[in-house]
Amino acid sequence: MKLIAVAEDRTTRQVLGGILGRLGHDVVLLENGQQAWDAWQRDDYALLICDVAIPGQDGVTLCRRIRAEERPIYPYIILLASRGGMGYVEAVQAGADDLITKPFDEDLLAARLHVAQRILSLQKQLRMQALHDPLTGLLNRAAILDGLNREMQRAAREGGCIGVIMADLDHFK
Numbered sequence: 001m002k003l004i005a006v007a008e009d010r011t012t013r014q015v016l017g018g019i020l021g022r023l024g025h026d027v028v029l030l031e032n033g034q035q036a037w038d039a040w041q042r043d044d045y046a047l048l049i050c051d052v053a054i055p056g057q058d059g060v061t062l063c064r065r066i067r068a069e070e071r072p073i074y075p076y077i078i079l080l081a082s083r084g085g086m087g088y089v090e091a092v093q094a095g096a097d098d099l100i101t102k103p104f105d106e107d108l109l110a111a112r113l114h115v116a117q118r119i120l121s122l123q124k125q126l127r128m129q130a131l132h133d134p135l136t137g138l139l140n141r142a143a144i145l146d147g148l149n150r151e152m153q154r155a156a157r158e159g160g161c162i163g164v165i166m167a168d169l170d171h172f173k
Contacts, residue, residue, distance in 0.1 A: 001117060002026045003047035006036045006062075007080065008054045012102065016049065019106050023113060033057035040066060046073065046120050047113075051080045051102075052091075060086075060094045067095035074123055076116040080104070 005016045005027050013029045020027040028045075030036050033056035036048070048066065050059040057065070059079050066075060079086065079096040091099035097119075098112055131143040139147070148164070155162040 001047055001113075001120075002043075002045055003049065004028050004030060004036055004039055004045050005049040006030045006033065006054055006059070007051040008032065009051075012051065012080075019109055020049075020113075023110055025113070031055075033059070033062045036062055037065065044073065045075065047076045047078070047116055049078045049080065052086050053082070060091075063095045072127075074120075076120055078112060078116065 003020070003025055005013065005020060007013045007016060007029075008031055010031075013031065017027055017029045028039055030039060031054070033050075033054050035056075036050065036054075037057065039045075040048070048062075050062055052059040054062075063077050063079065066077065076098075077096045078098045078100060079091045079094070080100055080102055081091070083101050085101075086099065088099045097116070100109060100112060131139060133140050151162055154160075
């Protein structure tokens with residue numbers, strides 16, 4: 001899975017990178033909130049692992065900014081906090097899906113990532129079912145209208161044109 005891991009402390013980044021690499025993830029390691037936000041805007045990531053205490057914008061602020069965005073795919077966010085720091089309830093209220101306290105155990109991190117992958121996979125299946133006709137596999141009416149609306153907004157924003165072609169297949173309903 002393609003993910004971002006953010007920690008100010010180089011040791012924590014190295015430990016995270018090693019564990020995530022061994023688990024087969026494609027990870028981008030960053031050291032502050034602004035780098036994470038910029039990377040998040042440039043590419044599609046399904047998962048963010050972020051230390052609460054990072055410079056720039058902290059992990060909670062980053063989490064809230066990501067949750068405020070309109071994205072077609074729901075990102076899974078795991079916050080890292082020191083023992084005695086942020087609690088689970090606070091993390092969830094900030095928009096995180098999970099909280100792991102440091103120092104963390106490799107097996108615990110692997111288990112939490114397995115849960116994240118399961119949830120993201122189920123989300124992908126639900127999205128496929130919601131947007132596609134089960135018989136033909138083609139986009140359904142709602143998905144087509146949503147795509148058309150996005151393209152009309154893009155054309156208006158960029159001052160461009162848009163064209164639509166409607167084709168009728170003989171008696172195909």
